[in-house]
Amino acid sequence: MGERKKVHPYIPNSVPEVQEEMLRAIGVEDVEELYALVPEELRYSGSLNLPEPCPDEVSLDRHMQEILKKNTSTREVLSFLGGGCWAHYVPAICDVINQRSEFLTAYAGEPYEDHGRFQALFEYASMIAELVEMDVVSVPTYDGSQAAATALRMASRITERDVVLIPRNLNPDRRSIIRNYCHPDIHVVEVKFDLETGALDLGDLGKKLSRKVAAVYFENPSYLGTLETRGAEISRLAHSVGALSVVGVDPISLGILAPPPRYGADVVCGELQPLGVHMYFGGGRGGFVATPDEERFVAEYPLRLFGIAPTVDGAWGFGDVAWERTSFAQRENAKEFVGTMAALWGITAGVYLALLGPHGIQELGELIMYRAAYAAKRLGELPGIRCPRFAAPHFKEFVVDFSKTGHTVDEIFAELKEKKILGGINLSRSFPELGESALVCVTEVHTKEDIDRLVGALKDVLGGA
Amino acid sequence: MKRKMRRFHQARWDEPIIFELSHPGERGLLVPEVEEEIQKEVGDIVSRIPQALLREEPPNLPEMAQPRVYQHYLRLSQENLGRDLNIDVGQGTCTMKYNPPINxxxxxxxxxxxxxxxxxxxxxxxxxxxxxxxxxxxxxxxxxxxxxxxxxxxxxxxxxxxxxxxxxxxxxxxxxxxxxxxxxxxxxxxxxxxxxxxxxxxxxxxxxxxxxxxxxxxxxxxxxxxxxxxxxxxxxxxxxxxxxxxxxxxxxxxxxxxxxxxxxxxxxxxxxxxxxxxxxxxxxxxxxxxxxxxxxxxxxxxxxxxxxxxxxxxxxxxxxxxxxxxxxxxxxxxxxxxxxxxxxxxxxxxxxxxxxxxMSLGEEGIREVAKVAVLNNNYLMRAILRRVRGVEVPFLLEKHRLEQVRYSWERLAKETGLSTTDIQRRAMGGSRADDVGAHRVVFQGRTR
Incomplete structure (x- = not known):
């Protein structure tokens, strides 16, 4: 058999005869001629130091499975990790719909060819709007932290002010993202939180509020799991100096918890991952921003907004709202920027909310709250453990203080890990003021038996040492 | 014999807005019940949440049995093309390419x-x-x-x-x-x-x-x-x-x-x-x-x-x-x-x-990807110029392009009144002729 060029299955038109025919049609003899504009000194003549490929699928599958099997997923252990990326149950239909080729592989089509994407994202926005009781919801941005950062930039433009207040008890990643995104135009000032209740320190807030403040940002629930019970008071204080109240939510809590406009929020933002998106090592994320349907808000969105209108023949049509706002049209005069962000997770979140419905989301919120409260109570009964660390209502996460056990969180979690339990997130470095503390997350995926197992294991660890 | 082209391009469903599909009382997914022992142990947790923080009414989400949700989204997916079903030429800044299902x-x-x-x-x-x-x-x-x-x-x-x-x-x-x-x-x-x-x-x-x-x-x-x-x-x-x-x-x-x-x-x-x-x-x-x-x-x-x-x-x-x-x-x-x-x-x-x-392609495969992309693009450009009346390619027509082309329909628009948008609509069943080679912003003020 003669030497025959290998054709790769991903590449049509790599058969030599076909290429020759195409070259003839173009009027050149060699593909190299098509690169005539690339100067010789810029042609990369070296070899690429890449591994031997696995061009056949059998080998590729084997290669990938060999690597992936070095991972231990949260399904193989008992994990109480949360902190912004949470193990919620992902309904089968969510996976099926976001794996549909038509959604998965579509790009930024127009309504004429990608009608379905527009309708699905319009419906996602409408359902989030119902959940948060706002009238305008953006197409998803990169993640919840980006949503918060954009909400704060929007507030700065709306109020024409350049200071924003954020709580000290914020996810450290989120704090860094917000600071980065606001720098250099907007000063980000941290407001203390009450070390007993986890609530925002209203005294400190009062001191930091001024006529320069564009927005007060707080979260419900907070990163440390506590519910902010004085949201109305915080919003009132913000409004008293002409600032906006911007609230970050966990959307899965809103079947049971009041939507933020009920306590004065002007802008609501949050992370979509709980709504039917796998954790993907922290890579399954999307953020939303929601506001009233008023021009002063709508005009300040950098993100795409999808709307509905009757077509000339009487059907519903969907399309961009005020596309001219965006950086696609405005370039250097734009308010921030827009691009490929996280649309697929918006569609998925819509599927999730439609599956749950009004009663499902309410029951789910209750279930999570019960199980988390049970876990906190049982853990708090163990000697030396203070749990929940904060005297406050909680949703799905709470802080456990191990300071009086005589052990560090690292030591305790290492021993739990031996028992195939991931106890939570160690806060001792990110929140040194809490001593040897950890953030524990309980959701609908954890049964009573799971929680009892954690408690039993911890008892062994502490008793045996 | 030349076969007649089918007119079918894409499913069209008379699909209502999801809220119109709501049937009060239906459920798409059940939530596990709170264990009795947990309830006993922690008491009525909801009553301990301050009233102001509790949701008064459940959110106004649709109430749908699972088949309705599934069917609705399957239909919406069918009203989307996606690259797998389509020769998605994409927009100028964006490569659209095969997304291998093995991945x-x-x-x-x-x-x-x-x-x-x-x-x-x-x-x-x-x-x-x-x-x-x-x-x-x-x-x-x-x-x-x-x-x-x-x-x-x-x-x-x-x-x-x-x-x-x-x-x-x-x-x-x-x-x-x-x-x-x-x-x-x-x-x-x-x-x-x-x-x-x-x-x-x-x-x-x-x-x-x-x-x-x-x-x-x-x-x-x-x-x-x-x-x-x-x-x-x-x-x-x-x-x-x-x-x-x-x-x-x-x-x-x-x-x-x-x-x-x-x-x-x-x-x-x-x-x-x-x-x-x-x-x-x-x-x-x-x-x-x-x-x-x-x-x-x-x-x-x-x-x-x-x-x-x-x-x-x-x-x-x-x-x-x-x-x-x-x-x-x-x-x-x-x-x-x-x-x-x-x-x-x-x-x-x-x-x-x-x-x-x-890992599937390796060094040789990667270079082949680039070369075939460039070959395809130049082949398409020459074919369009040869066969489609009124299409122009501004700038250095004699030079070969790499993986994209900025076309202009300006002459076509002058001669026929047809604009980028018309071409885009007509071409949607086959490829994205959405000003191939340029985001639509580039065409604003020129052909639309």
Missing amino acids: ERFVTNPKVADLHPLQPEDMVQGVLEVIYKLDLFLREISGMDRFTFQPGGGSHAIYTMACMVRAYFEEKGEFESRDEIITTLFSHPSDAAAPRVKGYKVVMIYPDEEGFPDIEALKEAVSERTAALFITNPEDTGLFNPRIREFTDIVHEVGGLCCYDQANANGIIGITRAKEAGFDMCFFNLHKTFASPHGCGGPGAGALGVTRELARFLPVPLASFDEENGRYFWDWEVEKTIGKVKDFYGVIPAVVRAYAWI
């Missing part, structure tokens, strides 16, 4: 899908290895020295480059005096928009008669105020700018940095690299050039690479390898890090797919 098997594997980002490193060695090795692969392909995968898309990568430019000059104490970013009209709109977020003034370079960014205008634009050049090459004309090295030299001479928007690098991978063209940073969109699907507009990933000199500004953490102990780990000790631009580590599914795609 979906890897990312939906619980050993990727159900990993928590804060699991101990010894439990996630596989995914860390993939991230680390994709960094090595992209170093080869770009000539850069270190990559981050944190940016969630191309625009986000541009923003991240602007953050790093800013950090670089802050360290030098030159931020105040260097407040200008230079970009070009035919680069992506985000090359102008994203640096504005970091406080930069944007200087726009217009194309010369040949369609290349005007080098004389660049020479006039640079000064001690220049922080950086943000540029695409080829721009959406598809013409590789042969003087790109002169561009980067001009900017370096005044002390500025050069940032390469390589969102779409499909025509040049393995052929020419950012390093040799004199760039200090570049990024690739993994959802374009490296075969991760677009998902109707994300999630994507902007893989951002920098030279050794700039690596100390990269976002944290960076995937690293401890050779002594043979283990992968997150390195948080990045000296002058800009901090974080995205939660956790970026869009990991896109990273896994890109790794698998490169």
